[in-house]
Amino acid sequence: MAGLNKWIFATHGFRYPLLLSSLHMLSGVAVGYPLGWARGPPPPAPRPRARIYLLSLTFCTSVALGNVGLSYVQLDVAQAVATTTPLVTLLLSGLLGVRRHHPLQYAAMGPVCAGAACSIAGGLRFHQPGCGFLLAATVLRALKSIQQS
Numbered sequence: 001m002a003g004l005n006k007w008i009f010a011t012h013g014f015r016y017p018l019l020l021s022s023l024h025m026l027s028g029v030a031v032g033y034p035l036g037w038a039r040g041p042p043p044p045a046p047r048p049r050a051r052i053y054l055l056s057l058t059f060c061t062s063v064a065l066g067n068v069g070l071s072y073v074q075l076d077v078a079q080a081v082a083t084t085t086p087l088v089t090l091l092l093s094g095l096l097g098v099r100r101h102h103p104l105q106y107a108a109m110g111p112v113c114a115g116a117a118c119s120i121a122g123g124l125r126f127h128q129p130g131c132g133f134l135l136a137a138t139v140l141r142a143l144k145s146i147q148q149s
Contacts, residue, residue: 005067006075017067025060055147062140065133072130080116081134082141087113089142098146 008014070078087109093099 003075006070006078009071015071017071018064021060021064021067024063051147055144058140058144058147062137062144065140066137069130069133069137072127073134077131078134081131081138083116084113085138085141085145088138089145092139092142093146096146098149 005020090101090105094101
């Protein structure tokens with residue numbers, strides 16, 4: 001999806017990343033509601049519904065920030081930042097006290113992040129605010145994973 005979005009930004013000169021995110025989410029709603037209606041499950045209770053809305057808000061914000069970041073940086077930089085999501089998830093779940101992880105899990109993230117750093121080492125000309133948006137999207141993706149668990 002990121003590759004397709006970057007292609008839209010780069011090839012067609014599309015300068016409205018939040019509109020693209022909105023269209024993405026609206027198409028999900030347009031497909032999801034009819035499928036949910038056809039299946040016919042009862043609506044969730046109020047407390048789970050609030051969790052679903054919070055999860056949806058986190059997901060939509062991460063997609064929107066990712067699209068804003070993609071409009072400023074190259075795709076390889078965006079993918080390298082996105083590969084750090086498992087590490088950020090481990091760190092956030094530890095900081096929030098959700099789950100304790102074995103030290104080997106943290107050590108296993110070293111090669112992943114080192115590989116990402118090596119993949120962009122030659123092309124460090126990037127837009128700092130764009131990378132900030134991508135980092136925020138990465139943190140929100142990690143938070144979404146914690147919320148889902």
